[in-house]
Amino acid sequence: MYRKVAAALAVGLLAASMAACGDGGKGTDTPKDDGKITLGFSQVGAESGWRTANTKSIQESAAAAGYELKFSDAQGKQENQIKALRSFIAQKVDVIAFSPVVESGWDTVLKEAKDAGIPVILTDRAVDSADKTLYKTFIGSDFVKEGVVSGEWLVKQYEGKTDPVNIVELQGTTGSAPANDRKKGFADAIAKAPNLKIIASQSGDFTRAGGKQVMEAFLKAHKDIDVLFAHNDDMGLGALEAIEAAGKKPGTDITIITIDAVKDGMQALADGKFNFIAECSPLLGPQLMDLVKKVKNGEAVEPRIVTNETTFTQEQAKAALPDRKY
Structure with missing residues (x-):
């Protein structure tokens, strides 16, 4: 009798083990792949x-x-x-x-x-x-294209004029693709007009605070700024604050070109404080x-x-x- 009971228990344990291994992945050791990416x-x-x-x-x-x-x-x-x-x-x-x-x-x-x-x-x-x-x-x-269309718009504004146009540039994060490419595209485009000259260029790290700080320094160092080219709207918006604090009228005393077209930037453009924006969706x-x-x-x-x-x-x-x- 003892041998029969032991054998029955062994068969039962084996069956339970086989069921656990072949339960279609429901066991804890074999998680089911649900196909979710x-x-x-x-x-x-x-x-x-x-x-x-x-x-x-x-x-x-x-x-x-x-x-x-x-x-x-x-x-x-x-x-x-x-x-x-x-x-x-x-x-x-x-x-x-x-x-x-x-x-x-x-x-x-x-x-x-x-x-x-x-x-x-x-x-x-x-x-x-x-x-x-x-x-x-x-x-x-296409960051290069964004810089090119920004520069081409500016060249068109000064078409037929020979007086010097002093430009300051707010670059994006140093070493980043948009900063490198937008700078190159803009420089290539304005090269067609020798009177357009970038007199200062510095990174504002794509931030509003950085744009304001660098623009404040530009305004102290240069009394004859005609144009600001900012690599994004946020830096342009920070620069706008610095320009107003210096007693100048953004969009009139200083032409402002930015890139992105976020709502705050678009509002500044609609209000006449920016002059041109190249979109980056x-x-x-x-x-x-x-x-x-x-x-x-x-x-x-x-x-x-x-x-x-x-x-x-x-x-x-x-x-x-x-x-x-x-």
């Missing part, structure tokens, strides 16, 4: 209204697509961003996307992602890596989520995807403001 995204920071709108677009679009989003704010520091990318790799996310703080210094961590079989998408900003296989695609604005979320799905599925994508954008004068800003989403 996990996206690791590292953002530059929250330095401007543009960046805030960009983050919101990505978060809302990921939720709408049903993706699990692991979000990290680099707070403007490359070392934070590299740590975030390595964390995404360790977590074995399906796709990594990030907006690089600066252009250089990414090859090592991008190779780590490639070796782990995790595709990478660059958003808004590019990297200067010679190895284009380290990322699948780059989606964002932050609403990349929907396009990014489409790309994430494609690269996750191994589909071919274009290596460079440019967002559709426009420019604004005062009257165009007035017309666009009521429906502006950012």
Whole structure:
């Protein structure tokens, strides 16, 4: 009798064990893959209204697509961003996307992602890596073009005039793609008019506070500023405060050209305090989520995807403001 009971117990335990191993992934040791895409995204920071709108677009679009989003704010520091990318790799996310703080210094961590079989998408900003296989695609604005159209508008304003035009430039974060490219595009465009000359150029780090501080220094050092070219609206808005505090009229005494077209910038343009804005749309979320799905599925994508954008004068800003989403 003892042997029969023992045998029955052994059979029962074996059956229970087999059931636990073959329960279709319901056991604790074998989690079920629900097919949900996990996206690791590292953002530059929250330095401007543009960046805030960009983050919101990505978060809302990921939720709408049903993706699990692991979000990290680099707070403007490359070392934070590299740590975030390595964390995404360790977590074995399906796709990594990030907006690089600066252009250089990414090859090592991008190779780590490639070796782990995790595709990478660059958003808004590019990297200067010679190895284009380290990322699948780059989606964002044509920063050089934004600088070019800004410079071309200014050249047209002074067409037929030969008097010297003194320009000060508020650059974005040193070493970043938009700062490098917008500076180059603008300089190339105004080179067609020898009387247009940049007399001072300094980084305001894409922030309103930085724009105000640098513009205050410009105004103290130069009494004859005709034009301000700011690499984004926020720096232009900070500079506007400095110009008014110095007793000058922005948009009249000093022509102001900026890039982005966020609501505050567009309002300044509509009010005549700015004179021209080249658009740089932050609403990349929907396009990014489409790309994430494609690269996750191994589909071919274009290596460079440019967002559709426009420019604004005062009257165009007035017309666009009521429906502006950012």
